[in-house]
Amino acid sequence: MSSSQVVPVRSPKAMASVLMFAAFIGLFSETALNMALTNIMSDFSVSPATAQWLTTGYLLTIGILVPVSSLLIQWFTTKQLVVGSLTFSIVGTILAAVAPSFTVLLIGRIVQALGTGIILPLMMNVILLIFPIYKRGAVMGLMGLVITTAPAVGPVLAGLIVDSLDWAYIFWISLIFYVALIIIGLKQIxxxxxxxxxxxxxxxxxxxxxxxxxxMYSLSNIAEKSFNSVSVYAPFIVGAVSIILFSIRQMKMKQPMINLRVFKFPMFTLGALLLFSGMLLILSSAILLPMYLKGSLLFSATVAGMILLPGSALNAFCSPFVGKLFDKYGAKKFLPLGYLLAFISSLLFVFTISADTPIWQVILAHSIFFIGISMIIMPAQTNGLNQLPRKLYGDGAAVMSTLQQIAGGIGTALAITLLVNGQTLHLEKFPNATPGELMAEGTKHAYIFILGLSIIGLILSLFVKREHVEKGK
Structure with a gap:
C-alpha cells in the first residue's frame, strides 16, 4: 500500500473535528479541577496530597485503559467506541457534579476518565488512517493543539467558573458539550x-x-510518605516487575496486546521519549502554577486564570503554524528550539518565584514556556509515528497515548511531592514562614525538576532525524 492511500470516509475533516472536540473536553477535565483544588480541599476537608488524586486518579485510569485500546479498536467499530466513550464521560460527569463526598467525586472522575481513555488513542488511530502522510503534519498540528491547549486552558476557564458559580459547574458545562456531541457529532462518524x-x-x-x-500509585503516595513506607515501595516494586513481565510477554506473543516492536524503529522510540518528557512538563506545570497563584500571590481563581491565558493563547496560535511548517521542514527544526524555550522559561521561574513576584514575570515565563511546548508535542509525536508501517499505526497510537497519560500522572504526582518537599525544607530553616512563602518555596523547588527535564529533552532532541519508511512494509 502506498503512503498516499487512506481509508475512505464521507468527510475526513468533519470526522476528525468531532473526535478532537470529544478529546478536548476530556483533556480539559484533566486540569480544570486544578484551579478548584483549594475550594474542594476546603469543602471536603482533605489535604493537597489527597486532593491531587482527582487529577492523578483521572490520569491513572486513562493510563491503565489506553494500552487496551489497540484491542478495543479491533473488537468494536469506530462508532461503537465513540458511543461508549461519550456514555462513560456523561455518567462520570453527572456523578462528579452531584458528588456529596470526596469519594463520590473521585469515582465520578474515574468513570469520566474511562471515556477519555477510549477516545484519545481512537482519535490518533483514525487520523493516521483517514489522512495521507503529506497532509498529516497539518492535521497532527491541530491534534497537538487539542492535546496541549485543553490542559492549558482548563485552569483558565475553570477559574472563571469557580469564582462566578461553583466548581460543580465545571462538570455541568462539560455535560452540555458531551450531550451536543452525541446529538450532532455522531452523524459524522x-x-x-x-x-x-x-x-x-x-x-x-x-x-x-x-x-x-x-x-503511579507509588509516586502519588511519596507526597505524604517517605520511600521507606510500605505504601510507597511495595506498589513501586509490583509496578516495575509487572511492566517488565508485561513487556517480555508482549514480545513473545504472536498477537500482542500492544506490539512493542514499534520500539525497533529508532525515530519512533526517540519521539515517544520526547513526547513523554513534553507531557511531564505540561502537566507538572499545570498543577503547580494555579496553586502558586492562588496560595502564594493570593489571586482569585478568575485572576489566576487570566494570568495563565496569554501562554495558552500563544500555544493555540503557534500550534497550527508549527503543524503546517512541519510538513515542509520536519521535526529537527522545531524540537531543539522548543526545549530551549522550555529551559529558559523554567530558569525564569526558578529565579523569580517568591511570595511577591510581579505578575508580568509570571506571564512572561509562562508565555515562553507554551511557545516552546507548541514546538515539542506535535513534532515529536508525528515524526515518530511517520516512521511506522501502516499495520503498526494502532499500536504506535496506543503506545503514544499511554505514555502521554502516564507522563501526566507521574508529572502531577512528582510536582505535588516536590512542592511538599520544598515546603518542608523551607519550614525547617524558617519556622515562622507564612503559608504564602511556603507555597512559593515549594513551587520553586518543583520547578528545579522541570528545569532538569527541559535540559534532558533538549539533549535528546539533537538526535532527531527526519526519516520515513515505505508504508507498505
Whole structure:
C-alpha cells in the first residue's frame, strides 16, 4: 500500500473535528479541577496530597485503559467506541457534579476518565488512517493543539467558573458539550477500523494494570510518605516487575496486546521519549502554577486564570503554524528550539518565584514556556509515528497515548511531592514562614525538576532525524 492511500470516509475533516472536540473536553477535565483544588480541599476537608488524586486518579485510569485500546479498536467499530466513550464521560460527569463526598467525586472522575481513555488513542488511530502522510503534519498540528491547549486552558476557564458559580459547574458545562456531541457529532462518524476480534489475553491486561497502576500509585503516595513506607515501595516494586513481565510477554506473543516492536524503529522510540518528557512538563506545570497563584500571590481563581491565558493563547496560535511548517521542514527544526524555550522559561521561574513576584514575570515565563511546548508535542509525536508501517499505526497510537497519560500522572504526582518537599525544607530553616512563602518555596523547588527535564529533552532532541519508511512494509 502506498503512503498516499487512506481509508475512505464521507468527510475526513468533519470526522476528525468531532473526535478532537470529544478529546478536548476530556483533556480539559484533566486540569480544570486544578484551579478548584483549594475550594474542594476546603469543602471536603482533605489535604493537597489527597486532593491531587482527582487529577492523578483521572490520569491513572486513562493510563491503565489506553494500552487496551489497540484491542478495543479491533473488537468494536469506530462508532461503537465513540458511543461508549461519550456514555462513560456523561455518567462520570453527572456523578462528579452531584458528588456529596470526596469519594463520590473521585469515582465520578474515574468513570469520566474511562471515556477519555477510549477516545484519545481512537482519535490518533483514525487520523493516521483517514489522512495521507503529506497532509498529516497539518492535521497532527491541530491534534497537538487539542492535546496541549485543553490542559492549558482548563485552569483558565475553570477559574472563571469557580469564582462566578461553583466548581460543580465545571462538570455541568462539560455535560452540555458531551450531550451536543452525541446529538450532532455522531452523524459524522464512519467506521474505519478493521474488526478482527483477536484473542483477549487477560494476563497481559492484568500485568498492564498492575504495572502502570502500581508505579503511579507509588509516586502519588511519596507526597505524604517517605520511600521507606510500605505504601510507597511495595506498589513501586509490583509496578516495575509487572511492566517488565508485561513487556517480555508482549514480545513473545504472536498477537500482542500492544506490539512493542514499534520500539525497533529508532525515530519512533526517540519521539515517544520526547513526547513523554513534553507531557511531564505540561502537566507538572499545570498543577503547580494555579496553586502558586492562588496560595502564594493570593489571586482569585478568575485572576489566576487570566494570568495563565496569554501562554495558552500563544500555544493555540503557534500550534497550527508549527503543524503546517512541519510538513515542509520536519521535526529537527522545531524540537531543539522548543526545549530551549522550555529551559529558559523554567530558569525564569526558578529565579523569580517568591511570595511577591510581579505578575508580568509570571506571564512572561509562562508565555515562553507554551511557545516552546507548541514546538515539542506535535513534532515529536508525528515524526515518530511517520516512521511506522501502516499495520503498526494502532499500536504506535496506543503506545503514544499511554505514555502521554502516564507522563501526566507521574508529572502531577512528582510536582505535588516536590512542592511538599520544598515546603518542608523551607519550614525547617524558617519556622515562622507564612503559608504564602511556603507555597512559593515549594513551587520553586518543583520547578528545579522541570528545569532538569527541559535540559534532558533538549539533549535528546539533537538526535532527531527526519526519516520515513515505505508504508507498505
Amino acid at each position: 464512519d467506521n474505519v477500523s478493521k474488526i478482527t476480534k483477536p484473542a483477549i489475553d487477560l494476563l497481559s491486561i492484568l500485568l498492564s494494570t498492575l504495572g502502570f497502576g502500581g508505579l
